[in-house]
C-alpha cells in the first residue's frame with residue numbers, strides 16, 4: 120500500500136516531531152504554572168494576554184498593582200492610519216504618508232517597526248478593539264502629523280483598556296494575580312523558564328514556571344535616578360525635574376531582562392514634557408500635574424521671554440532646557456483665566472476646571488500689578504513689565520517678530536492688561552520612555568550580541584515602544600505600539 124520512500128518520510132517526520140518537542144517542552148505541561156507568564160497588566164500586557172488567550176494558550180498575568188491598566192487608565196489617544204473617522208472628515212491617509220511624517224519628526228525612529236506600524240495600526244488596534252466593544256469617537260491633529268491621526272475612544276485609553284480586560288475575563292485560560300511583584304526570572308540552560316514572585320500584601324514568595332515570559336512592565340519615567348543616569352547628551356540636564364508618570368514606572372522589567380541576559384537600547388531617549396506643575400499633594404515635591412493656557416506669555420527666571428509658547432514641543436523643550444535655571448512662569452491676565460485648561464485623568468471630563476490650581480497660592484501667584492506679581496514669583500519686576508509690554512506691542516502689530524508665534528491679528532492672543540495678573544511656575548517633567556529592552560521584529564528580547572534570549576519577550580513601553588519615537592515623542596505612539604508589540608509577541 121505505501122511505498123518505501125513514503126514510509127521513510129513518515130518515520131522521519133515523526134522522529135523530527137519528537138526531537139522538536141523534546142527541545143521545546145523542557146518541562147511536562149502539567150508541571151508548568153502556565154504556558155506563558157505576562158508580567159504587567161497594562162495595555163501591552165493585556166494585548167499580549169488576549170492574543171495568546173484567544174489562540175488557546177494558558178496565560179498567567181501578574182501585576183504588582185492591585186488594578187489593571189497601568190498608565191493607560193490615565194492616558195488619551197492612539198496614532199492610527201486610514202480610519203473611518205479620518206475618511207468621514209475628508210482626510211485620505213495612507214501608510215506611506217504616515218511613515219514619511221513619522222520618520223521626519225522622530226529623526227531616527229526604527230524604520231522597520233515604523234513601517235510595520237503604519238501598515239497595520241488600523242487592523243491591529245482600531246478594528247481589533249472596536250470588535251471588542253471600544254468606541255472610537257474622534258481624531259485630533261499634532262505637529263508630527265500632516266493630517267489628524269490621534270484617535271480617541273469615548274473614554275480615552277480607558278475605553279480600550281476596559282474592552283481588553285473584559286475580553287480577557289471572558290477567556291477561561293487567562294488568569295490574573297494582583298499585588299504580585301516579579302522579583303527575578305528563572306533562567307535554566309540559557310532559557311527563561313519562569314519567574315520568582317513576591318506578594319506585596321502577604322510577602323509570600325513563589326517560583327512559577329512557564330514556557331514563555333513576556334515582560335510588559337512599562338517604562339522608567341517614574342525613576343528620576345534612572346532617567347538622570349541615562350540623560351540625553353543632546354539636551355542640557357535640568358536642575359529640577361518632576362515625575363509625570365506613575366511611580367510604578369521604575370524600570371523593574373529592565374533589570375529582570377538584564378538579569379536574564381538581554382540588552383537595553385536607546386536608554387537616553389525620553390519624552391520630557393515642558394509643562395510640569397508641582398503637585399501640591401506630594402510632600403516630596405517631585406510629582407507633577409499638568410495644564411496650560413494658550414494665551415499666556417512665558418518668562419524665564421530673569422523675567423524674559425525665551426520661546427514660541429505655542430510652537431513645536433520638541434523646539435520648546437530645547438529652548439526651555441537652555442534656560443538657567445530650567446523653569447518658567449506662564450503669565451496671563453483675568454481675561455485668560457477661563458482658557459486655562461488642566462490635562463490628565465482627574466480633569467479628563469472637565470479640563471477647564473483648573474480653578475483649584477489657579478486659586479491655590481502655593482502654585483499660582485495672583486496680584487493686582489505686574490510688579491507685585493514679579494516680586495511674589497521672585498523675578499525682576501522691571502524685566503517682567505518690559506516683557507509684557509513688548510508682548511502687547513507684538514499682539515497689537517499682529518506679527519510676533521521675536522518668536523514667530525503669530526503672523527496676523529486673527530491668530531494673535533489677547534493683550535495681557537486686565538488685572539488681576541497670574542503667574543504659574545513650570546518645570547520639565549518626565550512622561551514616557553523611548554528606549555528600553557532590545558527586541559527583534561517578533562518581540563523576542565535580544566542580547567548585546569543580537570541573539571534571542573530564549574523564552575523571553577518584551578512588549579510596550581518596556582521595549583521603548585519599539586523605538587518608533589526615535590529622538591522625539593509623538594502623540595499616541597506609546598499606547599499604539601503597546602498594543603501592536605503586545606500582539607506581535
Ligand SMILES: Cc1cc2nc3c(=O)[nH]c(=O)nc-3n(C[C@H](O)[C@H](O)[C@H](O)COP(=O)(O)OP(=O)(O)OC[C@H]3O[C@@H](n4cnc5c(N)ncnc54)[C@H](O)[C@@H]3O)c2cc1C
Pocket residue numbers: 158159160161162163164181182183184187188189190191193194195196197198299300301302335336337338363364365367368371372463464550551578579580581594595596597598599601
Ligand atoms: C498621564 C499620562 C498620559 C499618557 N497619555 C498617552 C496618550 O495619550 N497616548 C499615548 O500613546 N501614550 C500616552 N501615555 C503613555 C502610555 O500610557 C504608556 O506608554 C502605556 O500605557 C504603557 O503601557 P505598558 O503596558 O507598556 O506599561 P504600563 O502601563 O506602565 O504597565 C506596566 C504594568 O506592569 C506592572 N509592573 C511593573 N513592574 C512589575 C513587576 N516587577 N512585577 C509585576 N508587575 C510589574 C505595573 O504595575 C504596571 O501595571 C501617557 C502616559 C501618562 C503617564
